[in-house]
Amino acid sequence: MPIALITGASKGLGRAAMYALAERGWTLVVDARNGGELRSATQGLAEVTAIPGDVTSPDHRSRLAEAVGTPGGRLDVLINNASTLGVSPLPQLADYPLNALRHVFETNVIAPLALIQLLAEPLTDASGTIVNVSSDAAVESYPGWGGYGSAKAALDQLTAVLGAEEPRLRCYAFDPGDMRTEMHQLAFPGEDISDRAEPHTVVPALLRLVDERPPSGRYRAADLAIPEVAR
Ligand SMILES: NC(=O)c1ccc[n+]([C@@H]2O[C@H](COP(=O)([O-])OP(=O)(O)OC[C@H]3O[C@@H](n4cnc5c(N)ncnc54)[C@H](OP(=O)(O)O)[C@@H]3O)[C@@H](O)[C@H]2O)c1
Numbered sequence: 001m002p003i004a005l006i007t008g009a010s011k012g013l014g015r016a017a018m019y020a021l022a023e024r025g026w027t028l029v030v031d032a033r034n035g036g037e038l039r040s041a042t043q044g045l046a047e048v049t050a051i052p053g054d055v056t057s058p059d060h061r062s063r064l065a066e067a068v069g070t071p072g073g074r075l076d077v078l079i080n081n082a083s084t085l086g087v088s089p090l091p092q093l094a095d096y097p098l099n100a101l102r103h104v105f106e107t108n109v110i111a112p113l114a115l116i117q118l119l120a121e122p123l124t125d126a127s128g129t130i131v132n133v134s135s136d137a138a139v140e141s142y143p144g145w146g147g148y149g150s151a152k153a154a155l156d157q158l159t160a161v162l163g164a165e166e167p168r169l170r171c172y173a174f175d176p177g178d179m180r181t182e183m184h185q186l187a188f189p190g191e192d193i194s195d196r197a198e199p200h201t202v203v204p205a206l207l208r209l210v211d212e213r214p215p216s217g218r219y220r221a222a223d224l225a226i227p228e229v230a231r
């Protein structure tokens with residue numbers, strides 16, 4: 001069975017992707033910082049190894065790589081999904097605390113690249129797929145979204161260059177669109193977000209990347225969505 005590593009799998013999109021791949025019988029390595037929430041999300045999933053920890057920690061990333069089986073192992077899919085919104089309510093760039101911005105870049109840019117570097121061999125051996133979860137904030141200029149958005153823009157560019165540098169891999173920046181999750185609620189504190197899509201509705205689009213392996217690039221879930229009639 002294929003093996004995938006999904007970061008940030010205790011809730012939201014990461015958890016929905018984990019359930020979908022576990023249902024297919026894939027072997028999975030997953031993480032999140034809150035060990036209790038990660039344990040309850042993975043309960044009953046036989047082929048899932050849960051490693052609690054923070055993607056910004058080099059030690060934690062090493063433990064993830066060990067769980068994947070490096071050296072000598074293979075990794076079919078890496079989903080860099082864990083991410084931080086940064087300061088909430090979202091500040092204007094003129095007021096953005098720089099240490100908080102550093103942490104946003106550490107989590108949303110440095111950590112995904114660090115995992116890619118650490119797992120380059122098992123990914124290449126498997127002619128694997130990297131999905132870096134991005135956002136429309138990477139390409140739109142929404143006031144307040146400059147910290148998170150500029151980090152996602154950096155992640156997009158990093159993904160694009162990797163795609164050019166690593167012809168044996170598929171490297172995707174995946175924009176899931178708005179989803180009803182804790183992160184989204186943090187971006188809109190106190191607002192009713194019940195009209196946003198449930199994260200599991202985005203998973204079929206993500207799985208199209210994994211299954212069909214189109215050319216490396218940036219993809220929006222909305223453009224990959226499978227029409228109801230075709231399902
Ligand atoms: N929701 C949206 O509308 C939306 C729109 C565009 C893009 N996105 C992107 O979609 C992805 C998933 O977001 P979501 O809305 O599903 O978020 P979510 O529901 O808040 O879940 C985030 C997951 O990541 C984990 N996580 C956060 N920071 C981590 C860290 N430093 N190390 C390890 N795990 C960490 C969280 O668990 P712990 O807190 O326990 O660590 C949780 O499991 C993110 O990349 C986000 O930027 C979301």
